[in-house]
Amino acid sequence: MAVPLLDLEPQLTPLREEILAAVTEVIDSTGYIMGPKVESLERAVADYCGVEYAIGVSSGTDALLLTLMALDIGPGDLVLTTPYSFFATMGAILRLGARPLFVDIDPATCNIDPAAARVLLADHPAEAARVKAMIPVHLYGQCAEMAPLLTLAQEYSLAVVEDAAQAIGALYPLPASLAHPTAPAVWKRAGSMGTAGCFSFFPSKNLGGIGDGGMVVCRDERLAEKLRILRVHGGAPKYHHHLLGGNFRLDPIQAVVLEIKLAHLPAWHAARRRNAERYHRLFAESGLVAEQALTLPEAVYQARAEAEGVADFHIYNQFVLRARQRDKLMAHLQQMGIGCEVYYPVPLHQQGCLADLDYQGQRFPEAERAAAETLALPIYPELTAAMQGEVVAAIRSFYQASGSGKGG
Ligand SMILES: Cc1ncc(COP(=O)(O)O)c(C=O)c1O
Numbered sequence: 001m002a003v004p005l006l007d008l009e010p011q012l013t014p015l016r017e018e019i020l021a022a023v024t025e026v027i028d029s030t031g032y033i034m035g036p037k038v039e040s041l042e043r044a045v046a047d048y049c050g051v052e053y054a055i056g057v058s059s060g061t062d063a064l065l066l067t068l069m070a071l072d073i074g075p076g077d078l079v080l081t082t083p084y085s086f087f088a089t090m091g092a093i094l095r096l097g098a099r100p101l102f103v104d105i106d107p108a109t110c111n112i113d114p115a116a117a118r119v120l121l122a123d124h125p126a127e128a129a130r131v132k133a134m135i136p137v138h139l140y141g142q143c144a145e146m147a148p149l150l151t152l153a154q155e156y157s158l159a160v161v162e163d164a165a166q167a168i169g170a171l172y173p174l175p176a177s178l179a180h181p182t183a184p185a186v187w188k189r190a191g192s193m194g195t196a197g198c199f200s201f202f203p204s205k206n207l208g209g210i211g212d213g214g215m216v217v218c219r220d221e222r223l224a225e226k227l228r229i230l231r232v233h234g235g236a237p238k239y240h241h242h243l244l245g246g247n248f249r250l251d252p253i254q255a256v257v258l259e260i261k262l263a264h265l266p267a268w269h270a271a272r273r274r275n276a277e278r279y280h281r282l283f284a285e286s287g288l289v290a291e292q293a294l295t296l297p298e299a300v301y302q303a304r305a306e307a308e309g310v311a312d313f314h315i316y317n318q319f320v321l322r323a324r325q326r327d328k329l330m331a332h333l334q335q336m337g338i339g340c341e342v343y344y345p346v347p348l349h350q351q352g353c354l355a356d357l358d359y360q361g362q363r364f365p366e367a368e369r370a371a372a373e374t375l376a377l378p379i380y381p382e383l384t385a386a387m388q389g390e391v392v393a394a395i396r397s398f399y400q401a402s403g404s405g406k407g408g
Contacts, residue, residue, distance in 0.1 A: 001390050002338070003338050003383075003390050004378065005339025005377075005378050007380060007382065008208070011268075011382060015261070018260055025256070026252045027253075032253075033249060033252075034056075034250075037255040038056045038249075040255070041056060041215075041256075041258055041262075042055065045199070045217065045262070048168075048169065049169075049189045049191050049197065049217050051191070051217045051218060052221070055217075055218075055231060056255060057213075057214045057231060058212060058250060059200065059201075060202060060205075060214040061091065061214070063199060063200070064088060064161065064163060065092040065248075066230055067161050067216050068133070069096065070196075070223060071195070071196075071223075073133055074096050074097050074098060075098065076130065077096075077099075077132045078098065079131070079132065079135055080133070080134035081093070081103070081112065081135040082102065082103065083102040083105070083347045083349045083364045083367040084110055084344065085139060085163065085348060086165070087344075102348065102349050102364060104116050105364070105367050106145070106366070107369070107370065109142055109145075110370050111137065111138065112137065112144055114145050114152065121156060132158065133159040133195075134149065134153055134158050134160055136160070136162060137166075138167035138190045139167075140297070140317055140319075140320050141166050141170055142167065142301070142315075143171070146162075146174060146193045146194075150178055150194070151178050159194075160193070160194030160195050161195060161196050161197075162196070164197045164199055165199060165205065166205065166317040167190035167315060167317065168190065168205070168207050169190065169206065169265055169266070170190040170312055170314060171301070172189075172193065173185030173304055173305075173308075173310075174193055185304070191217045195220070196216055196217065196223065198215075199216075200213075201214055201258055206265060206268060207261055207262060209254040209258050211251075213250050213254040213258065226243070231246075231249060232248075233245045233246060266311070266312070267381075269312050271381035272315060272319075272380070273314065273315075275380075275388065276299070279319060279379075279391075282388060282392040283296055283392060286395075286396050288399060292324070294321050294323050294395070295322040295323075296321050297319060297320055299314040302314065316379050318343055319378075320377075321374070321377065322370075325402060326375055329398050332394070332397075333395070333398070338378075338394045340377055341376045342375060344371060345371055347364060347367040348367075349364060350368075
């Protein structure tokens with residue numbers, strides 16, 4: 001049985017009529033730009049994330065770009081971030097003439113390592129003085145370790161832009177008082193902890209549109225207002241441009257689809273978690289973990305969340321394990337019709353577009369190791385137990401044929 005990495009059809013089918021009716025209503029209204037449908041989604045996303053303001057935008061990439069523009073990031077500035085993310089995290093920084101200052105990742109989560117960030121800033125005061133913001137990425141659907149990052153940001157007066165493109169709804173145990181990390185936690189949604197949070201509604205995300213879309217959330221009224229103005233070319237009032245913005249608008253057609261889907265998000269998150277748990281059980285039974293052919297992803301907040309009755313400690317936008325002989329395994333799975341992908345095969349500091357800048361000599365061993373070892377498997381909500389069994393059997397057959405995967 002072939003198993004796709006992602007199949008959107010079983011999600012669409014039960015919602016199809018409702019979505020068609022909502023899209024038809026937008027078409028018949030002839031109001032195709034912004035308007036009440038976008039505002040309604042903005043209110044719903046702000047409430048879901050526990051923030052005051054949400055600004056619908058054209059994509060997750062534009063959410064990052066617009067937010068950095070609103071924070072006046074530009075030439076000469078540095079933005080502290082991870083070298084292991086989708087390109088847009090770095091692209092937004094570079095497009096404004098600023099430069100990324102990379103910090104290696106924590107191998108357990110593939111998220112930025114807060115301790116390494118602290119050491120970097122302490123050891124390089126000249127660079128630290130130029131850092132204006134940090135972009136932690138909540139990779140694969142699990143929040144970065146925000147408490148120490150927010151403390152660091154306070155110390156260095158940095159804006160914190162959460163790249164929550166893959167993590168809408170993911171919860172993090174933020175200490176009630178950051179000064180006392182052992183204080184009781186308040187579980188906060190991804191995007192709601194920093195200065196602003198950026199979401200993507202790319203169709204493969206847990207909350208995906210029928211095209212591109214994104215959202216910025218924040219708690220500061222003035223920042224929200226500036227984001228809204230920059231979203232429409234910086235015109236306020238219309239045709240009077242004191243700011244240079246762009247066209248970063250979200251279409252109402254996307255908004256109505258996303259608002260219908262938002263109601264189902266908790267159930268979809270739960271189904272992805274159930275699938276993740278099933279993989280853990282199946283891989284343990286297969287012996288592949290004991291043989292050290294595979295390392296399964298760690299949900300680092302799970303134990304605490306379960307003790308406190310909290311569900312969305314990880315939303316598993318991706319289920320990413322580490323595999324010995326990753327590339328050969330991937331070729332084997334593709335041959336067997338099992339969908340898989342590498343997120344991401346080239347760390348950001350090694351991307352070709354940085355060739356003329358001073359990054360090629362930099363080393364981020366954990367990001368480089370992740371690029372060589374990680375592999376994403378199908379995890380979408382409607383994946384069946386039989387399909388997961390098929391995935392695990394295909395991986396088992398590869399390591400059986402290649403001598404249990406040791407030493408590869
Ligand atoms: C971590 C991360 N940042 C930013 C983006 C950009 O989002 P979009 O594709 O909506 O522009 C994505 C989406 O792929 C992402 O995964």
